[in-house]
Amino acid sequence: MFSTNSVRLGDVGFARTAEWRGAIARASEIVPEAPERMWRDNVPWLSPHLHDSPTGVHRADTPTWVIRSSESRTILAGTGNDEERACPPARGCPDTGFRDNLAAGTRPEQ
Known part of the structure; x- marks a missing residue:
């Protein structure tokens, strides 16, 4: 599940x-006060990455950015995986193994 853009x-x-x-x-x-029509009108650009049309369920992701400078510096800007924080009830705070995946592809000395 380690994908990058x-x-x-x-x-x-x-x-x-x-x-x-x-x-x-x-x-x-997600937004109970939003009219159903608003969601229906936006399904064409939300699907398939952010909306599953058959179920009506929306998807999301939590990114971390790897920033590399020409001065051989690597900076991670993210959400603090595995740290204490408030989590959305719909997804909780799962241990995703992200740190291990990130360590496999990104080293501080790179």
Whole structure:
């Protein structure tokens, strides 16, 4: 489940890694006051990555960014996986193994 999207801006590279990815809840549970039509009208651009049309369940992910500079510096900007924090009830705070996956592909000395 270690996927990345990356971009380079000048001498700095940014790689987006998916720390966690999964189903959250139906639209009516995420924002109960939003009209159902609003969700239906936006399904074309939400599907298939953020919305599962057959079930009506929305998906999300929690990214961590790996930032590499030309000065041989590596910075991780993320959510603090495995640390105490408030977690959405729909997904809780799962131990995703993200740190081990990240360590396999990113080393501080790189």
